[in-house]
Amino acid sequence: MSERLSEISRHMQELRDAIELHNIRYYELDTPTIPDADFDKLFRELEELEQRHPQLITPDSPTQRVGIPPLKAFPRVAHRTPMLSLSNAFTEGEVEAFDRRVRQSLGIDHAEYAVEPKFDGLAISLCYENGTLVSGATRGDGYIGEDVTLNLKTIRSIPLGLKVADGGAGVPAFLEVRGEVLMLKADFERLNRQQREKNEKTFINPRNAAAGSLRQLDPRITANRNLRFFAYGIGACEGGNVPQDTHSHLLDYLSSLRFPVMRERRTVTGVAGLLEYHHEISGLREQLPYDIDGTVYKVNQLEYQEKLGFVSRAPRFALAHKFPAQEATTELLGIDVQVGRTGALTPVARLKPVFVGGATVTNATLHNEDEIRRKDVMIGDRVTVRRAGDVIPEVVAVQKESRPSDAKPFVMPRHCPVCGSRTVRLPGETLTRCTGGLFCPAQRKQAILHFASRRAMNIHGLGDKLVDHLVDNAIIRTPADLYKLGLAALAALDRMGEKSAGNIINEIEKSKDTILARFIYSLGIRNVGEATARDLARHFGGLDRLMEADVETLQQVSDVGPVVAQSIAGFFGERHNREVVEQLRAVGIRWKEDAGIQTADHAAGSAHLEAGAASSKIAGRIFVLTGTLPTMSREEAREKIEAMGGKVAGSVSKKTDYVVAGSDSGSKYDKALELGVALLDEAELMRLLQASQADDSSTQADS
DNA sequence: CAGCCTCGAGTTCT
DNA sequence: CTCGAGGCTG
Numbered sequence: 001m002s003e004r005l006s007e008i009s010r011h012m013q014e015l016r017d018a019i020e021l022h023n024i025r026y027y028e029l030d031t032p033t034i035p036d037a038d039f040d041k042l043f044r045e046l047e048e049l050e051q052r053h054p055q056l057i058t059p060d061s062p063t064q065r066v067g068i069p070p071l072k073a074f075p076r077v078a079h080r081t082p083m084l085s086l087s088n089a090f091t092e093g094e095v096e097a098f099d100r101r102v103r104q105s106l107g108i109d110h111a112e113y114a115v116e117p118k119f120d121g122l123a124i125s126l127c128y129e130n131g132t133l134v135s136g137a138t139r140g141d142g143y144i145g146e147d148v149t150l151n152l153k154t155i156r157s158i159p160l161g162l163k164v165a166d167g168g169a170g171v172p173a174f175l176e177v178r179g180e181v182l183m184l185k186a187d188f189e190r191l192n193r194q195q196r197e198k199n200e201k202t203f204i205n206p207r208n209a210a211a212g213s214l215r216q217l218d219p220r221i222t223a224n225r226n227l228r229f230f231a232y233g234i235g236a237c238e239g240g241n242v243p244q245d246t247h248s249h250l251l252d253y254l255s256s257l258r259f260p261v262m263r264e265r266r267t268v269t270g271v272a273g274l275l276e277y278h279h280e281i282s283g284l285r286e287q288l289p290y291d292i293d294g295t296v297y298k299v300n301q302l303e304y305q306e307k308l309g310f311v312s313r314a315p316r317f318a319l320a321h322k323f324p325a326q327e328a329t330t331e332l333l334g335i336d337v338q339v340g341r342t343g344a345l346t347p348v349a350r351l352k353p354v355f356v357g358g359a360t361v362t363n364a365t366l367h368n369e370d371e372i373r374r375k376d377v378m379i380g381d382r383v384t385v386r387r388a389g390d391v392i393p394e395v396v397a398v399q400k401e402s403r404p405s406d407a408k409p410f411v412m413p414r415h416c417p418v419c420g421s422r423t424v425r426l427p428g429e430t431l432t433r434c435t436g437g438l439f440c441p442a443q444r445k446q447a448i449l450h451f452a453s454r455r456a457m458n459i460h461g462l463g464d465k466l467v468d469h470l471v472d473n474a475i476i477r478t479p480a481d482l483y484k485l486g487l488a489a490l491a492a493l494d495r496m497g498e499k500s501a502g503n504i505i506n507e508i509e510k511s512k513d514t515i516l517a518r519f520i521y522s523l524g525i526r527n528v529g530e531a532t533a534r535d536l537a538r539h540f541g542g543l544d545r546l547m548e549a550d551v552e553t554l555q556q557v558s559d560v561g562p563v564v565a566q567s568i569a570g571f572f573g574e575r576h577n578r579e580v581v582e583q584l585r586a587v588g589i590r591w592k593e594d595a596g597i598q599t600a601d602h603a604a605g606s607a608h609l610e611a612g613a614a615s616s617k618i619a620g621r622i623f624v625l626t627g628t629l630p631t632m633s634r635e636e637a638r639e640k641i642e643a644m645g646g647k648v649a650g651s652v653s654k655k656t657d658y659v660v661a662g663s664d665s666g667s668k669y670d671k672a673l674e675l676g677v678a679l680l681d682e683a684e685l686m687r688l689l690q691a692s693q694a695d696d697s698s699t700q701a702d703s
Numbered sequence: 704c705a706g707c708c709t710c711g712a713g714t715t716c717t
Numbered sequence: 718c719t720c721g722a723g724g725c726t727g
Contacts, residue, residue, distance in 0.1 A: 338713090338714095340712075340713060340714095341712080341713090342711095342712075342713095344712080344713075346713065346714080348714090359715085359716060359717075360716090361715085361716085362715095362716095363714090363715070363716095364714095364715085365713075365714055365715080367713085367714095367719095367720080387715090387716095392714060392715055392716090392718065392719085393714090393715060393716085429721095429722095430720095430721070430722095431721090526711095527710090527711070527722095527723075528711085529710060529711045529712080530710085530711090531709080531710060531711085532710075532711085558724095558725095559709080559710080559723085559724065559725085560723095560724085561723060561724050561725085562723090562724095563722085563723055563724085564723070564724085649708090649709070649710095650709070650710070651708080651709075651710095653707080653708060653709085654707090654708090655708075704727105705726100705727095706725105706726090706727090707724105707725085707726080707727100708723105708724090708725080708726095709722100709723085709724085709725100710721105710722090710723080710724095711720105711721090711722090711723095712719105712720095712721090712722105713718105713719095713720095714718090714719095715718105
């Protein structure tokens with residue numbers, strides 16, 4: 001045995017030496033002597049041996065060099081001035097609104113704009129000190145980017161040093177140039193051809209190719225990718241003869257420093273000028289050598305720009321006018337029917353895979369029967385597909401003129417495709433439902449998944465594959481059964497190691513400590529979501545009081561009307577449900593109960609409001625979160641706001657007090673502008689939170 | 704009773 | 718994110 005081991009050890013040393021040799025040849029001498037595939041084979045063999053004999057791994061093994069995620073390989077750098085995103089407009093109406101706001105704020109009749117195409121590439125920032133390029137970084141989240149200086153230096157159109165025409169006196173002490181790195185369409189095609197020949201993965205579009213190329217750890221690879229750079233603005237600057245009057249002069253200046261500046265830029269006046277330019281560029285789109293996704297408008301006078309300032313994370317003086325979402329046509333291969341947690345049958349279009357808006361789309365929801373009828377969709381049709389809101393695929397329309405003669409209409413099944421129970425569509429409802437209830441495996445699985453979901457009992461690692469397996473093999477039937485699972489039973493499943501089985505058992509155990517609101521939500525009572533579950537928990541304070549409440553008592557809770565009350569009473573009226581709840585309690589799920597506030601719900605609510613509102617700008621106020629915040633998730637922000645007694649709503653209305661906007665915020669941001677709701681960014685929110693926390697503790701200390 | 708505001712539910716892809 | 722529908726308010 002030990003002799004065999006020493007033999008293996010020797011072989012591993014040979015592999016290590018060979019790999020290192022090829023590594024050096026490849027990276028330093030640039031003359032690889034064996035094909036990449038053979039190299040990979042050696043590497044994999046070593047990896048396998050190391051996996052089997054971990055005690056034989058040496059610290060100098062080439063396998064130890066890799067495995068560091070490339071993301072971490074680039075140092076993070078803070079931008080001197082944040083790289084903000086632009087507000088988007090999709091319609092002419094939105095562009096008109098933008099121009100109106102600009103004119104009103106400035107008190108002028110006609111605004112002049114610097115306009116240019118919007119490149120579909122990566123925003124970067126280049127820093128020059130005394131005329132020398134010292135660093136370059138990606139946009140990142142706008143505040144912190146990745147330092148990719150070495151890679152940027154390989155881009156030939158980026159000047160490494162600045163030569164000022166006036167003889168050198170005018171070189172700025174510091175200059176930050178902003179622009180876009182991109183790959184030309186032709187270079188993208190060529191690169192993909194090469195990648196295919198080398199049997200390496202191809203890129204989806206020029207933007208991804210540019211991003212991938214810029215983030216190579218080996219600058220030599222970047223150098224071979226033929227990336228381009230175009231400047232479009234200036235961040236921070238000190239000294240030099242940098243123009244102070246207009247944006248277009250700034251671009252002329254950058255051009256004089258030999259930065260590539262796009263040829264299609266121009267200045268126009270008023271909405272008419274903006275729209276005409278947009279139209280013109282749309283027409284040119286196909287012929288341009290690079291991808292663009294719209295046009296950018298900036299108020300030309302720098303003085304005006306300053307006056308307009310910023311809202312949240314976007315300048316008020318600029319707008320990105322985007323082209324409409326790209327559409328594509330494909331074939332509708334069939335319509336499947338999915339069964340949801342509440343038994344709702346949802347028709348889903350199976351499409352011949354088609355590339356739209358940056359992703360390959362194969363499925364698209366058709367929502368319900370009425371939707372299918374409205375769009376007159378038949379199986380076998382050619383359909384137009386687009387990604388709505390840039391994410392969710394949607395069937396836009398049917399090309400009726402090319403409908404094949406054998407196209408079949410969709411018929412909502414009379415029986416559930418999963419359990420065979422009858423399906424019903426109640427009069428006045430749009431949804432068709434399976435009547436199988438928890439007898440239906442689809443509904444049972446969804447119920448368990450809902451129970452375990454993050455916002456309910458938060459059992460990490462219990463995904464749909466595992467639930468499928470557990471339910472199909474009759475290992476569990478109800479959420480309560482989860483808590484009776486043994487380690488042995490779980491580890492015995494295929495593809496489930498001892499370790500991951502242990503992790504899940506652990507997570508299940510952890511979930512036993514919870515709060516009443518989560519528990520109520522986790523039961524999956526129809527029409528009772530997170531918000532209602534919280535209201536119920538607050539009102540009743542204990543589970544027994546909730547379970548015993550009749551329809552009338554339930555309706556005393558705010559936001560609970562006859563329909564919701566009936567759902568709740570109906571749920572607890574079923575013996576099966578009461579049994580599951582009993583089992584869950586018996587198995588050790590626990591939460592704190594209190595007396596609740598069964599009378600005068602609204603009075604208690606307003607007392608709460610008064611207590612906070614006296615000193616706080618948060619308690620009782622309604623917040624809406626949108627976009628990606630720089631340092632925390634929306635979820636974290638919500639918790640912080642709620643901890644201070646604030647309320648977080650899902651949509652913006654007149655009642656909204658604050659909209660907290662991050663980057664890439666969407667329609668909610670626009671709505672906030674429209675309604676004149678106060679906009680905050682993350683930093684402002686944090687300040688607000690801290691201020692009211694200070695108030696809170698001082699008032700508490702006083703009393 | 705109408706219209707507005709919220710909440711619930713369902714969904715896709717990387 | 719979007720749609721539908723429940724609940725509240727004027």
